[in-house]
Amino acid sequence: MPVPCQQSPVLAGSATLAALGALVLYLAKPSGYGKYSESLMPAATRLSARAAWFLQELPSFAVPAGILARQPRSLFGQPATVLLGLFCAHYFHRTFVYSLLTRGRPFPVAFLVRGFVFCTGNGLLQAYYLIYCAEYPAEWYTDVRFSLGVFLFILGMGINIHSDYILRQLRKPGEVIYRIPQGGLFTYVSGANFLGEVIEWTGYALATWSLPALAFAFFSLCFLGLRAFHHHRFYLKMFEDYPKSRKALIPFIF
DSSP, rough: OOOOOOOOHHHHHHHHHHHHHHHHHHOOOOOGGGHHHHHHOOOEEEEEEHHHHHHHHHHHHOOOOHHHHSSSSOOOOOOOHHHHHHHHHHHHHHHIIIIIHHHOOOOEHHHHHHHHHHHHHHHHHHIIIIIIIOOGGGGGGHHHHHHHHHHHHHHHHHHHHHHHHHHHTTTTTTTTOOOOSGGGGGBBBBTTHHHHHHHHHHHHHHHHOHHHHHHHHHHHHHHHHHHHHHHHHHHHHHHHSOTTTTTSSTTOOO
């Protein structure tokens, strides 16, 4: 029996995402992990970065994948299942590839718990809307919103993965020192990895043409944009020879 679409939780979830993004900008504080964890949460219980990223990102893959697995299987099925498949592809990489390769600092457990709850809620929101609420016409695959959105999603994911690779090469296993990232979009911005993810979720919002995806793209812009700003300021303070022409997130602009 088909699950009926309930619009109220979709609207509430989307509004919550947008409100969280606005709150992040309002508070304007660095997130309590990575290079800021020692100063912001010095006494916090920590988990290794690899275990923490795996556990935090897992529900963003497992929840949508579980819902997707219950749908009729075909190579090019309904647009909603294909779009949710893109979401799952991103979080498959974050859960099973990025988490096992990262060389980051130990991760505060308190921040991990918050991230786990967020990823569970967002994964459920995006999957529920696409599978049970979204209605796309048969020609959606040829719509410019779908085509451009998927292009931006793939482009952003490629930028994100390549930028993460550049960052990993700055450290040998076990090192916690910082060096100036070079190459790729790091030539122009301090947060090239964040820029890639912002492009990715902007494309996803365009391809799905949905309120939940738009709210998530807005949250990502706020959260990752602020993180890029703090990274940029950190690099400028730490390195006297840091490139003065490099911006925080958007080449030549910000």
